[in-house]
Amino acid sequence: MKTDGRRKSSNVEDRRGRSGGGAIALGGGGLGIVGIILFLLLGGNPTDLLDNASVSEPEQPYVETEQDKELADFVSVVLADTEDIWTELFQQQDLQYENPTLVLYTGQVQTxxxxGSAAAGPFYCPGDRKLYIDLEFYDELQSSFKAPGDFAMAYVIAHEVGHHVQTLLGISDQVMPLRQKMSETEFNKYLVRFELQADYFAGVWAHHAQGLGYLEQGDLQEAITAAGAVGDDTIQKRARGYVVPESFTHGTAKQRIYWFEHGFELGTIKGGDTFSETER
Incomplete structure (x- = not known):
């Protein structure tokens, strides 16, 4: 993805080295990013992570490396792209887009x-309308998920921005209260649709980024590879050799790829009704 000399977002909050500690430790043993994701997909309750968490102090203060700086600059450019593109798309619908803030942190963060912990990967908080990213996830994306490339990380950011779009459109307020009205298995079906829609919106962003000439050869495939790598079935098969569909919360690799590609093809807010197209 072309980023040299391009605008960086001013909506980046750098808390690296100021998060107050290292990774969450569960039961006396630390879990990495992949470990936390597998814990959730294998039926773990997210609140258990907080109830059983103990915070270990960092051994030394954070020192930004040249690689860290380059990646921070990269995500800032990607965020700027999402600001420009979604502002225009909202204007076309006579709506006003509000830019989210992207928080860079290390280890853990209060939201x-x-x-929140880096062990759970990048996430979006509708309560403060901020995206939270520990840049070490980029290394995990390459090594553990086998999804290398800068546009793989751009897809991750665009997905989280997709959740912000859902918040602004009122979709989050329609879906999340359902958690209290149905069983976990039934709600998971809605949660999958919710996450697939964020993938669709990530594809919409990529469509317009390509139209602006920012994508390079191979970028689209990097995003598709990343979408497939974080499919529920892909992760569960790797963890235990079989899948439990009723525990899915984000969708299969095929579903995630389909909706990202569908958003990339259409490039519009309309067309992302993942809740109606339950067969995909």
Whole structure:
């Protein structure tokens, strides 16, 4: 993805080295990013991570490396792209887009949604309308998920921005209260649709980024590879050799790829009704 000399977002909050500690430790043993994701997909309750968490202090203060700086600059450019593209798309619908803030942190962070850990990967908090990313996830994306490339990381950011779009459109307020009205298995079906829609919106962003001439050869495939790598079935098969569909929360690799590609093809807000197209 072409980023040299391009605008960086001013909506980046750098808390690296100021998060107050290292990774969450569960039961006395630390879990990495992949470990936390597998814990959730294998039926773990996210609140258990908070209830059983103990915080270990960092051995030394954070020092930004040249690689860290380059990646921070990259995500800032990607965020700027999402700002420009979604502002225009919202204007076309006579709506006003509000830019989210992207928080860079290390280890752990306090949010309006509660305590967050890098072990869980990038996330979006609708309570403060901020995206949270520990840049070490980029290494995990390459090594553990086998999804290398800068546009793989761009897809991750665009997916989280997709959740922000859902918040602004009122979709989050329609879906999340359902958690209290149905069983976990039934709600998971809605949660999958919710996540697939964020993938669709990521594809919409990529469509317009390509139209602006920012994509390079191979970028689209990097995003598709990343989408497939974080499919529920892909992760569960790798973890235990079989899948439990009723525990899915994000969708299969095939579904995630389909909806990202569908958004990339259409490039419009309309067309992303993942809740109606339950067969995909």
């Amino acid at each position: 309006a949604c509660g305590f």
